[in-house]
Amino acid sequence: MAKNVLLTGGSGFIGTYLTHVLIENGFSVSVLSRSDRNNTDFITYYKWDLDHNYIDENAILNANFIIHLAGEGIVEKRWTEKRKKAILDSRTKPIELIYSVLQKHNKLLKAFISASAVGIYGAVTSDEICTEETLPANDFLGTTCQIWEDAAAKIESLGIRTVKVRTGIVLGRNEGFLKKLKPSFKLGFGAILGNGNQYLPWIHIEDLCTVYLKAIQDEQINGNYNATVLDNTTNIVLSKTLANFYGYSIWLPKVPDFVLKLILGEMSVAVLNGQRVSSEKIKKASLNFQFDDLETALSRCIS
C-alpha cells in the first residue's frame, strides 16, 4: 500500500506543487486545510480549525509522514503586532495540535518535516555565508523561525525523525515571489529596491520539492537543512535579469529605502536585506539542484 504523506497548508504554492511530485513518486497525499474541500481521486482532505483547537484526528492517524507548510504569508501585510502574532501562531499552533494527537494515540510517524526559512539568519546584508551552524538572528524573522523550529523539535522529542527545511525565496511559474514581481516588470516598470546590493537567496520550486522528497525517502536526513542556491544574486541582478527577459533595461530610478520603509513599515527589512546561504549540507547528502543558475531558473518560470 502507498505510504501516506499529510501536508498541512497543502493548498498553497509549495503544497500544490509538492502534491504532484509526491503522487508521481507513488505516495498517497492528504491535506489539512481550514476550508472544506472535496476529495479527488488522488487527494484526501481533512479539516482543522486552529482557533478552536479542532483537528480531524484521522488526518494524523492515517499519515506515515507529515510535511508542515501551513502559515500566514510573511510579506502579505504590514507587520503590526497583531500580524506578527498571526504569522507566528499560524506556524506553531498547528505543530502543537499535531503533537497532542500523536501523543494521545501514541502514534509514531516515519518523519515530520517542517518548512522553515533562511530568514532565521536575520534580515542582514553581509557577505558572510550562513550555514546550518550559523546562530539565529534576534530580529523578527530570526526569532519567528527559531520558535517555529523549536516547536517542530517537540515532535522530535516523541522519537520521530524531524527535518526543518530552511527555504530561500521560491521561484515558480505563477506563484510566490515572482507572481508579485511579474506584473510590473512585464509592463516595463521593473525597479531596483533600495541600493540593490541585498542578496536574494532563491530556489526553484522543482528543486525544493526534490529536497522534501529526499527528506521523506532518506532516513539519514535529520535536523536543519538550508534549501537555497548560493550564488551572487542580489536585487540588482534579479531585477536586471528579469527586465532583460521582458526585453528592456531597467530605466526607473532605484526605489529609495525611505520610500519602502514608508510603504512597508518594519516589513521593509525583508526586501532591503538578504542573506548568503549555503546548501552544502543537503548537497553532501547526494542531492543536486537542477537549477543553480538564475537565468535558467527564471526562463523556466517565465517562458
Ligand SMILES: NC(=O)c1ccc[n+]([C@@H]2O[C@H](COP(=O)([O-])OP(=O)(O)OC[C@H]3O[C@@H](n4cnc5c(N)ncnc54)[C@H](OP(=O)(O)O)[C@@H]3O)[C@@H](O)[C@H]2O)c1
Ligand atoms: N514561498 C516561499 O518563497 C517561501 C520561502 C521560505 C519559506 N516558505 C514557507 O513555506 C511554507 C509554505 O509556503 P507557501 O509559499 O506554499 O505558502 P502559501 O502559498 O501562502 O500557503 C500556505 C498555506 O497555509 C495555510 N494557511 C494560511 N494561513 C493560515 C493560518 N492562519 N492558519 C493555518 N493555516 C494557514 C493555507 O492553507 P488553507 O487555506 O488550506 O488552510 C495556505 O494555503 C510557509 O510556511 C512559508 O513561510 C515559503
